[in-house]
Amino acid sequence: MKSKLLLALLAVSLTGTAAAQGKPEDAIKWRQSAYTTMGWSMARIKMNVEGTYNKDDVIKAANVIQAIANSGMGALYPAGTDKGTGWEDTRVKPEFFTNKEGVGKVAMAFNKEANEMAKVAATGDAAAVKEQFGKLGGTCKGCHDDFKAKK
Amino acid sequence: MKSKLLLALLAVSLTGTAAAQGKPEDAIKWRQSAYTTMGWSMARIKMNVEGTYNKDDVIKAANVIQAIANSGMGALYPAGTDKGTGWEDTRVKPEFFTNKEGVGKVAMAFNKEANEMAKVAATGDAAAVKEQFGKLGGTCKGCHDDFKAKK
Numbered sequence: 001m002k003s004k005l006l007l008a009l010l011a012v013s014l015t016g017t018a019a020a021q022g023k024p025e026d027a028i029k030w031r032q033s034a035y036t037t038m039g040w041s042m043a044r045i046k047m048n049v050e051g052t053y054n055k056d057d058v059i060k061a062a063n064v065i066q067a068i069a070n071s072g073m074g075a076l077y078p079a080g081t082d083k084g085t086g087w088e089d090t091r092v093k094p095e096f097f098t099n100k101e102g103v104g105k106v107a108m109a110f111n112k113e114a115n116e117m118a119k120v121a122a123t124g125d126a127a128a129v130k131e132q133f134g135k136l137g138g139t140c141k142g143c144h145d146d147f148k149a150k151k
Numbered sequence: 152m153k154s155k156l157l158l159a160l161l162a163v164s165l166t167g168t169a170a171a172q173g174k175p176e177d178a179i180k181w182r183q184s185a186y187t188t189m190g191w192s193m194a195r196i197k198m199n200v201e202g203t204y205n206k207d208d209v210i211k212a213a214n215v216i217q218a219i220a221n222s223g224m225g226a227l228y229p230a231g232t233d234k235g236t237g238w239e240d241t242r243v244k245p246e247f248f249t250n251k252e253g254v255g256k257v258a259m260a261f262n263k264e265a266n267e268m269a270k271v272a273a274t275g276d277a278a279a280v281k282e283q284f285g286k287l288g289g290t291c292k293g294c295h296d297d298f299k300a301k302k
Contacts, residue, residue, distance in 0.1 A: 033187035
């Protein structure tokens with residue numbers, strides 16, 4: 001997988017940020033993968049706050065979300081990826097590419113709550129994690145409502 | 152996506168680690184997503200060491216790899232996921248489920264080099280990052296050779 005992705009990438013360009021986006025279908029697959037990885041991590045946190053709480057498990061999940069939230073996923077939305085297929089057809093709405101202010105707003109809200117989740121997880125305070133999980137999940141939903149088409 | 156995954160998860164069980172694995176097809180999709188997210192991050196690092204070096208870009212990518220490497224992905228290989236379809240059919244080899252010692256060895260090697268990559272990335276030393284990229288990539292390949300079927 002890795003070498004195939006790298007080769008695909010090299011075929012496009014050899015410089016800077018543009019290259020790191022890869023082919024349109026790679027960019028779509030990468031962003032779908034990153035969101036799904038965060039989905040897994042959110043599921044882990046939810047199971048912990050609703051079931052038996054394991055501090056380390058929540059820290060690991062929160063760290064994954066934080067790292068991806070801060071990774072600069074905006075680069076995975078190059079022009080031409082408003083339509084296309086990664087793992088599946090992209091469900092990004094056209095508004096994502098035109099409403100820069102709106103996208104910036106939801107992205108900043110998500111980043112803020114993801115960073116806060118990592119801080120709260122480190123304390124091991126289950127009640128605080130539960131509250132922060134709600135805030136973080138709200139920023140996921142806010143973006144989905146505005147910029148992701150329903151299935 | 153998130154709420155669907157969470158519902159799928161809740162349908163299985165409500166306690167502890169077993170629940171965090173979700174349905175077999177979720178576990179397979181989640182692990183495929185996590186590896187692909189690391190593949191994106193490896194591609195970003197490679198482009199930086201082969202092209203124009205951007206310290207922040209490499210740090211972001213290395214942090215994603217580190218967080219996922221330390222997330223406890225072993226939980227995404229529950230019994231019954233030796234076959235099955237996530238985003239695509241799993242390519243895990245049967246040996247992954249029987250050779251615990253071998254899996255432990257490649258997993259530990261990967262973890263070590265992923266943590267080292269994050270440290271080296273933070274220094275901004277492009278030559279050292281290039282060297283560490285080779286070491287880290289070697290641990291990816293080592294696991295793929297032994298435990299992942301070729302396409």
